[in-house]
Amino acid sequence: xxxxxPLNAAHRTAGAKMVDxxxxxxxxxxxxxxxxxxxxxNDSGMFDVSHMQVVDLAGAGSRDFLKQMMANNxxxxxxxxxxxYSCMLNEQGGVIDDLIIYFMRExxxxxxxxxxxxxxxxxxxxxxxxxxxxTLTLTPRRDLAMIAVQGPNARAKxxxxxxxxxxxxxxxxxxxxxxxxxxxxxxxxxxxxxxxEVMVPAKAAPFLWQTLLEQGVAPIGLGARDTLRLxxxxxxxxxxxxxxxxxLESGLAWxxxxxxxxxxxxxxxxxxxxxxxxxxxxxxxxxxxxRSHQKVITAHGEGEITSGGFGPTLNQSIALARIPTAVATxxxxxxxxxxxxxxxxxxxxxxxxxxxxxxxxx
Amino acid sequence: xxxxxDLKYTKSHEWARLEADxxxxxxxxxxxxxxxxxxxxxxxPVLGRKLTQGEECAVVESVKAASDVYAPIAGxxxxxxxxxxxxxxxxxxxxxxxxxxxxxxxxxxxLGSLLDAAAYQAIVDSxxx
Numbered sequence: 001x002x003x004x005x006p007l008n009a010a011h012r013t014a015g016a017k018m019v020d021x022x023x024x025x026x027x028x029x030x031x032x033x034x035x036x037x038x039x040x041x042n043d044s045g046m047f048d049v050s051h052m053q054v055v056d057l058a059g060a061g062s063r064d065f066l067k068q069m070m071a072n073n074x075x076x077x078x079x080x081x082x083x084x085y086s087c088m089l090n091e092q093g094g095v096i097d098d099l100i101i102y103f104m105r106e107x108x109x110x111x112x113x114x115x116x117x118x119x120x121x122x123x124x125x126x127x128x129x130x131x132x133x134x135t136l137t138l139t140p141r142r143d144l145a146m147i148a149v150q151g152p153n154a155r156a157k158x159x160x161x162x163x164x165x166x167x168x169x170x171x172x173x174x175x176x177x178x179x180x181x182x183x184x185x186x187x188x189x190x191x192x193x194x195x196x197e198v199m200v201p202a203k204a205a206p207f208l209w210q211t212l213l214e215q216g217v218a219p220i221g222l223g224a225r226d227t228l229r230l231x232x233x234x235x236x237x238x239x240x241x242x243x244x245x246x247x248l249e250s251g252l253a254w255x256x257x258x259x260x261x262x263x264x265x266x267x268x269x270x271x272x273x274x275x276x277x278x279x280x281x282x283x284x285x286x287x288x289x290x291r292s293h294q295k296v297i298t299a300h301g302e303g304e305i306t307s308g309g310f311g312p313t314l315n316q317s318i319a320l321a322r323i324p325t326a327v328a329t330x331x332x333x334x335x336x337x338x339x340x341x342x343x344x345x346x347x348x349x350x351x352x353x354x355x356x357x358x359x360x361x362x
Numbered sequence: 363x364x365x366x367x368d369l370k371y372t373k374s375h376e377w378a379r380l381e382a383d384x385x386x387x388x389x390x391x392x393x394x395x396x397x398x399x400x401x402x403x404x405x406x407p408v409l410g411r412k413l414t415q416g417e418e419c420a421v422v423e424s425v426k427a428a429s430d431v432y433a434p435i436a437g438x439x440x441x442x443x444x445x446x447x448x449x450x451x452x453x454x455x456x457x458x459x460x461x462x463x464x465x466x467x468x469x470x471x472x473l474g475s476l477l478d479a480a481a482y483q484a485i486v487d488s489x490x491x
Contacts, residue, residue, distance in 0.1 A: 032454075033425050034400040223399065223426060289403050289423040310402040310425050317403075338421070 005050035006145045006202040010209050014219050022116040024051040026222055033223035037312040040191055040228055041355045044151035045220035046212050053118035054144050054199060055111045055125070059136035062109050066101060068132055068264055069125070071247060073257035077103035083175040083188055085255055087247045088121070089266025093273060094243035095250065097121050098235060100188060102177050110177075110184070112146075114237045128265070144184075145205035147198050149217060150228075152355065154195035155187075161211040169196070190225065192232030192353050230318060231311045233281065233350030239292055240279060240306040240320050246270055249322060251279030251349075275325060279306065281349035281359055282319040282335065286342040290319035290335060297334040297341065300326040305335065313352045320349065330362050363392045366458055370434065370473050371482035374416075377458065378434040380473055385441075386465045388434055390422060392457040393486045398424035401450035406442035406463045413437060413465065415472060420462055422453065435472035437465030 002025035011018065016027035027048065029036060039045045057065070066074040072086035082103050088096045097117040102110040113121045122140060129136055149158050159166035168180045169187070174194075177186035184199040200208055213219070226236070235241050241250035248256060248270060257264075258271065282305070284290050290308030303323030311318040319335075327333065329348050334341040348360040369377045375394035379387045395401065403423035413419050413433035420431035441464035446452050452460035467473070477485070 028426075029399065032400055034451075227425060287403065288405070289428060291428060310423075312425070 003051070005048055006205040007048045007050060007147075007209055010206050011048065011219070014213075016219070016221060019222070021051070021222055024115060026051060027219070029221035029223045030219050033221065033227070034312050036218060036220040036224035037227050039218040040151045040193060040220055040224065041313050041352070042152070043218070044149060044154040044157050044195070044216070045218045045224070046209070047148040047150070047220050047225055048145075048209075049148050049197065050145040050202075050205065051115035052146060053113045053115065053121070054141040054146065055113065055122065056139045056141055057109045057111060057136060058107055058139065059133070060107050061133055062107055062136055065129065065133040065136055066109060067262055069128055070101065071256045071264060071266060071270075073260055073262060074101060074103070074109075075260070075262075077101070079176070080104060081172070081177045083177060083186060085175075087241075087252055087255055088124070089247070089264070089270075090243060091266060091269065093246045093266040093269030095237070095241045095245065095247055095252075096124055096243060098237055098241065098252070102186065117237060143202055144199045145202045147200070147205065147208060147212070148189050148191075148195065149198065149212060150189045150191040150193045150195035150220075152194060154193065154217070157212065157215040157217050158196055158198070161215045161217075162208070190232070190234055191228040192234075192350060193228075193355065227309055227312055230307055230309055230320070231313055231350070231352035233320070235279075235320070236307055245322070246273060246275070248273075248275045249277040249279070251320070277303065277322050278325045278327075279320055280323050280327065280329070281347040281351060282308075282321050282333070282344040283347050283351075283359065283361070284317035284319070284335070284342060284344045285332070286344075288337050288342055289317045290337075290344065292319075294319075295336040296321045296323055296344075297336065298323055298327045298331070300324040303327075303333075311351055313355070314357055318351050319344070329360065365391070365479045365483050365486070367479045369458070370476035370478065372432065372434045372476060373485060374432045376431060376434045378473060378476060380470060381464075384466070384470065386435060386437065386467050386470070386473065387461045388431075388463055388465060389461040390431060390453065390457060391482070393489075394429070395453050395457045398422065398426060398429055400425045401453045404447045404450045404453070404462065406447060407439045409439055409442060411439045413439065415475075422450070422462075431462065433465070434476055435465065435467055436469070437467040440464050440466045
């Protein structure tokens, strides 16, 4: 039996093509993945991301616990509502998951983890909590639903849909959250566009969805979510990173705090391993479509595409690939597709931000 | 969409039409494009290539995935639709109009080994469950 979010009926009403997504019955698209992609880039769209797991960490000493648990430094979180993107590593320096941590109070941090890894994450966090900070509590919040509203018009449409929300969220900076009653509004997202991720009690989710629909916010499926996030150059857990690869070889060095004296799980492994590979962007120069696991041939050795696909905004195929660090931006490499070698240029991602191409090829 | 009664079909979701000049036009079905979603790339076989029945000979790629296209019958490739290569979304718009390539069949009677519309409909129905 597939798990359902509180918006399952709403997806079916909207004509969604539903698929089994890691045990969840989720919308792949509502007719056209491409149209949905463009709707988010040009106007606004909403995603049911209720399958992701919200976990509340509570108790005195929560910050110290997170400082031991997370590769990024939660001491960067000084302002209430501020969010931090971080990896949670195992002792070998592999990525257990990537997540977002919101600082609400010294005795309350809210963590959002991936759907597919939720059980594993909870077990890991719970084991560490019992060992390192037994007085803290970790509460999975399956009672909450989450809707991401993204696009250049996303904020204005959410404000129109939810009276009072503008006053409370207009001054939020990117990667910052606030509360409005039982709503939790964060200016975050996974598309490279402006917008909010809104958490609400599960039973209120269909109403919020409906009011957003009435404002002209298009429902967007998992298909477009993937092309949007790939263009935005955002890593996908299980493809661009996993437990077997260091975040330093997954394009996530910027999230790993190796400068402060703080120790954290996996730090020693990271500092003792050479970094031989990098995550780079690829832009296909020939005709075709890049896909994950295709082989990349460079002058410095082979690599592999970790996420590939068609970039609808660029009208060109793009990819993230793990390749030797010696390969410079701007270089042309070859990708093996069905026995043929096609040319691709190594670029610095993200590919698209705020609706426009932004990759660098020098 | 109804499955045209005047075409022949494969289990792997190609359609084939015998033309008045004896050639056979090939495309993928409406059901196939619906499963694959938005098309972004089409690679047709090169002209002159000799195909055996069931041979992998072309590729359609949607935003979601790449999918092989198989020769419904044996024959030589005598035409490839450049329009559909330039605008793969035509397959989404009308899969039975947006043909991919034409074959000169080794033996037109091979078409008899393919599914008729009713048999193909049964396959589509069974996949829906």
